[in-house]
Amino acid sequence: MAPTVAIYYDRDQLRLNSFFLHDLVSAGRSFGARVIPVVGPEELRGIRFDDLDAMLVRSRSLRQRIWLARRISHVVNSPLIALLGNDKLAQYLWCKKHGFATPELYPLSTTPSSLWVAKPRFGHGGQGVRRIQGRRWHQGGAMMVVQQFVVGANCDHRHYVVGTTVVATVERKAVDDFRSNLSLGATVNHVVPDERERDLVRTVVERLGAGYYGVDTVSGPHGPIVMEIEDLVGARSLYQLGFSNHASRVMKWLCESYVA
Numbered sequence: 001m002a003p004t005v006a007i008y009y010d011r012d013q014l015r016l017n018s019f020f021l022h023d024l025v026s027a028g029r030s031f032g033a034r035v036i037p038v039v040g041p042e043e044l045r046g047i048r049f050d051d052l053d054a055m056l057v058r059s060r061s062l063r064q065r066i067w068l069a070r071r072i073s074h075v076v077n078s079p080l081i082a083l084l085g086n087d088k089l090a091q092y093l094w095c096k097k098h099g100f101a102t103p104e105l106y107p108l109s110t111t112p113s114s115l116w117v118a119k120p121r122f123g124h125g126g127q128g129v130r131r132i133q134g135r136r137w138h139q140g141g142a143m144m145v146v147q148q149f150v151v152g153a154n155c156d157h158r159h160y161v162v163g164t165t166v167v168a169t170v171e172r173k174a175v176d177d178f179r180s181n182l183s184l185g186a187t188v189n190h191v192v193p194d195e196r197e198r199d200l201v202r203t204v205v206e207r208l209g210a211g212y213y214g215v216d217t218v219s220g221p222h223g224p225i226v227m228e229i230e231d232l233v234g235a236r237s238l239y240q241l242g243f244s245n246h247a248s249r250v251m252k253w254l255c256e257s258y259v260a
Contacts, residue, residue, distance in 0.1 A: 002034060004051055004053050005055070005056065005254060007036070008044070008055055008068075010058065013233040017058065019239070020247060023247035024251055025037050027251040027252070030248075031251060035251075049071040052072050053073065053258045054073070054075070055068060056076050056250070057075055057076065057082075058233040059233075062079065062086060076210075077213055081209075084229045084231075088122075091229055092105045101224075101226065102226045103147050103227070106146045106148070116146055117146070117147045117148075150218055150227070157169050157172075158214045159215045159216075160214055160232075161201075162212055162249050164205050166215075167249055168190065169191050170189065170241065171189045172188050172237065197217055197224040200223075200224050201217065204226060208229070212232055213230060214230035
């Protein structure tokens with residue numbers, strides 16, 4: 001029997017990713033799945049959760065992810081990935097617990113080095129991120145974190161994970177900025193990571209489990225380090241590079257993994 005899959009998007013996330021939702025729905029139906037697009041929390045009220053085999057959730061809300069995971073057998077991504085992808089402090093503590101190299105975080109009232117970065121703890125897309133040099137930072141309270149500045153972080157690699165497989169890696173390079181976010185004008189190119197980087201990402205994926213997410217890495221002084229784990233809401237970098245079959249990859253994995 002074909003699976004029944006819902007795809008949930010918050011309205012604010014859908015604004016830049018409507019084409020991706022369209023492609024996900026079309027791809028799922030081409031595999032014979034019953035696909036139900038759901039936009040905004042108000043549309044959740046009309047969903048019979050017992051009828052769903054899985055839900056692909058494109059939302060930043062951890063509370064909502066936990067709520068859905070209690071009602072649906074398979075929620076992608078898991079609450080763990082949602083937590084790490086949306087809370088930089090939680091991500092840092094998780095990386096340290098599992099022994100992954102990652103930029104250090106510091107108390108807000110200290111200046112750990114001559115050059116460092118203050119960023120919103122729950123931020124995305126490089127918004128609100130400031131490079132600070134030679135002075136203390138006292139703004140933002142608990143909603144800000146202070147992170148070790150990594151030389152070369154204006155060029156990073158995003159590894160796209162579907163299931164437990166890295167299906168593509170793109171290099172994002174800042175233009176006239178230190179932030180490598182696509183939304184801030186970074187350029188993107190397809191790259192092939194070296195063996196050390198592949199080993200690092202493979203180990204991160206083994207710890208995180210299956211899903212649709214990104215692992216961002218940069219080159220550190222002693223090898224690749226984990227910069228961020230991203231609870232992906234779209235695939236704009238891949239579309240820009242011509243990966244037109246990406247939605248099919250996601251839905252093929254989802255439908256094959258959760259057959260009714």
